[in-house]
Amino acid sequence: MSSPFEYAPAPESRAIVDIKPSYGLFVNGEFVDGHGTSFKTISPSTEEVLSEVAEADDADVDLAVKAARRAHTRVWGRMPGRERAKYLYRIARIIQERGRELAVLESIDNGKPIKEARDVDVPTAAAHFFYYAGWADKLEYSGYGTTPLGVAGQVIPWNFPLLMLAWKIAPALACGNTVVLKPAETTPLTALLFAEICQQADLPPGVVNIVTGAGDTGRALVAHPDVDKVAFTGSTDVGRAIAKAVAGSSKKVTLELGGKAANIVFDDAPIDQAVEGIVTGIFFNQGHVCCAGSRLLVQESVADEVLERLKRRVSTLRVGDPLDKNTDIGAINSAEQLARITELSDLGEAEGAGRWSPACELPERGFWFPPTIFTNVTQAHRIAREEIFGPVLSVLTFRTPSEAVEKANNTPYGLSAGVWTDKGSLILHMANQLRAGVVWANTFNKFDPTSPFGGYKESGYGREGGRHGLEAYLKGASA
């Protein structure tokens, strides 16, 4: 079915963004050449080479950690909280002032729709800096003490490059730590623009250091003996490796890992709202969301109706140019990720699940995957067990609340869950029973800097956001 609506293209101008042909590392307040090689970052929607980025080697990481240590010892760690706060407020304001530029750059480098970068990523990143700025001079009320850990080594993923940077840097700095952050190799550009923002804010040199690179750079950072705190968001496999790498050390660790969230729809749910929530749950950000509602559990009595309305709604989603303001689903972030999504989806078909995608034309260049729904999925199917990290939804059914709980919890992950019902007592019952760090009832994929976020079980440990997010960066009240 082709879309009943036709839209004229509404492209956002990229004139506001000035991408340099090459970038160095940001160490001690300056851009410097790395010792290692460089790599290219491309636009996933066009495969156009955007820039050459330095790949930090062990020596570069060491210099960055040394700069962070110096800045912590001499300046940032001893600065009164109210002064640190003002720097964070400045950063928040500059993110707002340069919001359009950041959104366009994020969309180009990541492939996400401009409307999501503009309306979610950038404002939420600014909000995180505002929120934690206010904590800097109030730490004695946090319950976690006021003593920073020192130098934080932070490794972030490619799905929300700027937002994850804000989640990591804002609380670390508010608590008096300095940071060395490694953005993902496919999406380094907004972190490098953030480095310029630190310069504009006159942030003391070494407080924030950005080292670009891939897995080896991340490993060097995590393993560096002078790093006091490791914060990682990414895959469960890498999280496991990090937990092993820091074993026996005194490094404090927080891990924000994978998920396979159940989005549970009861027969008394407002169906149209639930359908919108299902769409938000799995197709937001191309499904590149660790807390995506990738397993839809529908009560059997309404399964056909929900599925029919869901397919109708998904048929209206517009896939294409991320910079088009009408685009709902942008490009898959990399060829590698597209290959994984393709492989797991083909497996789903091979294992007997019913595959459906709306008729939609995909651009010829770039990395694209249509929104996809699998029906007749059982709990044994790999598409129901493994994190796909793409716009692929598996649909299962249930009859009773206890069956829904059992299926929802039948996963090694425990990051998030959704519940859709009109009945308050059922919402509270389900919220109690679900083993997940975030439960969205009659909504999905909502974030706010005041709200702790993080997983149970193999979705990692620690919380980011809110008062709880400070714990990861302070020595603790009893220490």
Place this chain on the structure above:
Amino acid sequence: MSRIDVRKTYKLFIGGAFPRSESGYSYVVHDSKGAFVANAALASRKDARDAVVAARKAFGGWSSRTAYNRAQIVYRIAEVMEDRRPQFVDAVRQSEGLSAARAEKVLDEAIDRLVWYAGWADKITQVVGGANPVAGPFFNLSTPEPTGVVAVLAPQDSSLLGLVSVVAPAIVTGNTVVVVSSYARPLPAVTFSEVLATSDLPGGVVNILTGSAATVAPWLASHMDVNAIDLTGVAGDTELATSLEVAAADNLKRVRRAPAAEPDWSADPGTDAMTAFLETKTVWHPIGV
């Protein structure tokens, strides 16, 4: 002719029952002066796995009890301990070589600590949870919840106060535990398990294995159905602690790291021992009509 006393066979505590080790092994327990006291059960890998099964089975019921009820039961443990003072004082004296006065003091603190933790059951949620003022029309609450099954390596030196100080915080918040007691000083733990068995504590909430942490702990650390591990009992043994942390990473267990040396158990414990085994759940709901 003098009376022959009736000696006790010391056993494990699993699922509310007192089995011998399935391995059939036992080991010799000496007092602080090196004299023979008893044979204690030497827990095996299979005993550890049975204990995890019992702890998992008990988790749903225990974690869903009201905090008020968990508080009552933990307080009840203190009551029953108080009732058996002489036995505990003897056990602690014998194990730790303390004077009667010192042993009394240790017992007082152990009982008082249980009472202290009992009171936390219905307060920890209010202290570490909260309502979040999100920028939008949403009701949003963060609540602590138990992590699940916790493997606890009890302190090697402090056989009773140390044991209580690592078990009580884990269970009062709704976790269930598998405890490996002090190797050289296991008997106060066995006596403690007899108190637990008569304290309305559901079977399986606390399971106590006597034996060697170095032997049993690797199986607990790598067990895929254990959610967290407390390494206090391997204080100072960096090599073992590191290998247990590495094993624990396989299913991303929460790890309470081994301290460099055994802590001073008479100090104010703070809330860390509880929060180490709590998750934070944040629930969102739209506000509107």
